[in-house]
Amino acid sequence: MTEIGQSSARxxxxxxxxxxxxxxxxxxxxxxxxxxxxxxxxxxFDKVAAAPPRFADFATRAFPPNLEPQVLAxxxxxxxxxxxxxxxxxxxxxxxxxxxxxxxxxxxxxGPWINQATRxxxxxxxxxxxxxxxxxxxxAVGLGPFAGMLAIVVDTVGFCGRFxxxxxEAAEKGPAESLTATGARKIxxxxxxxxxAATPAFISTSLYGLEKAxxxxxxxxxxxxxxxxxxxxxxxxxFDYPTAMTVILMIAAVVxxxxxxxxxxxxxxxxxQR
Amino acid sequence: MRVTRNSTIxxxxxxxxxxRPAIPAAPPARPxxxxxxxxxxxxxxxxxxxxxxxxxxxxxxxxxxxRLARGESVALVxxxxxxxxxxxxxxxxxxxxxxxxxxxxxxxxxxxxxxDLRRLRARVGLVSQKHNLVPRLSVLSNVLHGLLGKxxxxxxxxxxxxPRASRAAAMAALDRVGLxxxxxxxxxxxxGGQSQRVAIARAIVGDPEVLFADExxxxxxxxAGEDVMDLFFRxxxxxxxxxxxxxxxxxxxxxxGDRVLGLAGGRLQLDATAASxxxxxxxxxxx
Numbered sequence: 001m002t003e004i005g006q007s008s009a010r011x012x013x014x015x016x017x018x019x020x021x022x023x024x025x026x027x028x029x030x031x032x033x034x035x036x037x038x039x040x041x042x043x044x045f046d047k048v049a050a051a052p053p054r055f056a057d058f059a060t061r062a063f064p065p066n067l068e069p070q071v072l073a074x075x076x077x078x079x080x081x082x083x084x085x086x087x088x089x090x091x092x093x094x095x096x097x098x099x100x101x102x103x104x105x106x107x108x109x110x111g112p113w114i115n116q117a118t119r120x121x122x123x124x125x126x127x128x129x130x131x132x133x134x135x136x137x138x139x140a141v142g143l144g145p146f147a148g149m150l151a152i153v154v155d156t157v158g159f160c161g162r163f164x165x166x167x168x169e170a171a172e173k174g175p176a177e178s179l180t181a182t183g184a185r186k187i188x189x190x191x192x193x194x195x196x197a198a199t200p201a202f203i204s205t206s207l208y209g210l211e212k213a214x215x216x217x218x219x220x221x222x223x224x225x226x227x228x229x230x231x232x233x234x235x236x237x238x239f240d241y242p243t244a245m246t247v248i249l250m251i252a253a254v255v256x257x258x259x260x261x262x263x264x265x266x267x268x269x270x271x272x273q274r
Numbered sequence: 275m276r277v278t279r280n281s282t283i284x285x286x287x288x289x290x291x292x293x294r295p296a297i298p299a300a301p302p303a304r305p306x307x308x309x310x311x312x313x314x315x316x317x318x319x320x321x322x323x324x325x326x327x328x329x330x331x332x333x334x335x336x337x338x339x340x341r342l343a344r345g346e347s348v349a350l351v352x353x354x355x356x357x358x359x360x361x362x363x364x365x366x367x368x369x370x371x372x373x374x375x376x377x378x379x380x381x382x383x384x385x386x387x388x389x390d391l392r393r394l395r396a397r398v399g400l401v402s403q404k405h406n407l408v409p410r411l412s413v414l415s416n417v418l419h420g421l422l423g424k425x426x427x428x429x430x431x432x433x434x435x436x437p438r439a440s441r442a443a444a445m446a447a448l449d450r451v452g453l454x455x456x457x458x459x460x461x462x463x464x465x466g467g468q469s470q471r472v473a474i475a476r477a478i479v480g481d482p483e484v485l486f487a488d489e490x491x492x493x494x495x496x497x498a499g500e501d502v503m504d505l506f507f508r509x510x511x512x513x514x515x516x517x518x519x520x521x522x523x524x525x526x527x528x529x530x531g532d533r534v535l536g537l538a539g540g541r542l543q544l545d546a547t548a549a550s551x552x553x554x555x556x557x558x559x560x561x
Contacts, residue, residue, distance in 0.1 A: 175406045179419055179422060180368065181366055181368060181486075182395060182399065182476075182477075182480065183391075183395030183398075183424070184423055188422045188430070193408055
């Protein structure tokens, strides 16, 4: 073996590859697109430089947050409602996602046309933001948390349906082949081999879906779909920054708490098998 | 090298073979309604004619032909990439053939569809190289899944739902592989050898007429591999089951096979009785 420090007769390879003309054009085009996007987004160093004093002014007016007992009681009740919307919506969404994912997963129970049609619908659901779904359901079922919950259900189906399908497609094929070889029906193979093999991934995706639902549900109130979001909007509209800050801190605490809980549950349920 | 069927190549002494444990000889075949008195003709369980398979433009094998009689134990040997596993799956209809025909228990699994195909497969068992158990389920549930071909539906999805007779059959199969005490243990808590035993129990619980085994001990250490092969053949030989197994182990091919088929260069280069072959001859397939 050549020792470190000894030189080889062979010339050393270059540290970097010289890009081809086509690759160089690709990099240049990418750079132009980024600059174009920054321009479209109104990026301005002047505004960035001017922001800290304004932010400091907001912080001065927002702190200390409003911790009056009646305010905390009102915001606490809204926070509970937010969690109810998120949990109910996520649970129903996860349950509905399973049959939808079976239709979307290639090579399981449905043919390629159904797979593609289901995936297209799921893509459409994901393309529409959760706040837009909330607006649609406010129109459909009226103001209140029920509209928010329906928005979370649809949003969760779009997310979990797609990833459950991917998880089942990626599940180990060996057990399914062994059951197919015994003459088992497709549905029996899916229930007995594919779904159990994909279960750890389902749990992980579902917990992430719950975290996403909690984050979403905190802003659905902005469009009248229930939850604590309406308190945030009213706080800013009335320049009641201490109360708005209380809302922001409550949302942050709950979202971080749910993420911690979800991480703990993921480790407990899935453990080293993931 | 081309060795014809039932060739009489003189055997070369192999010390490894001389120390082999006794495996029960193949029993008399199941009653053959077509047999003529005085002429014991065993029915053909598997027949391949002009069988070919290619992936894209790449041929794996072509023009494969053989007939396997009922109760015969056949070793399929060949180097890596020779197409043993693909051929095995083509015989079961798990992979479609590109050309030729297969007859498995009188039915072509490549043209059979729906319930006909499932009924055919319910008469067949498969033991894979990797045990292919469902890790999160109990051992007993995994064995019960071997009955799904004959009794489909939710009652055989889990041991908690299964009818008493099915549970009893699964426990009997586990008992035969010596793992009845592990029935409620999760499959992913078993050793490699135990897992392969459970896979055997799953394959035999439905009393198959034909068993396919794809390198059943390749993922096991030598001692566990010997145990699994001995157990497997003890269980199937006394029932007159037709067995087709692939193996890289020349000793196993000669010890457990009545007949050896050798694949090389995409062709069937060897078809001979195990008794007429030597280990050296088989190793020639790997050159």
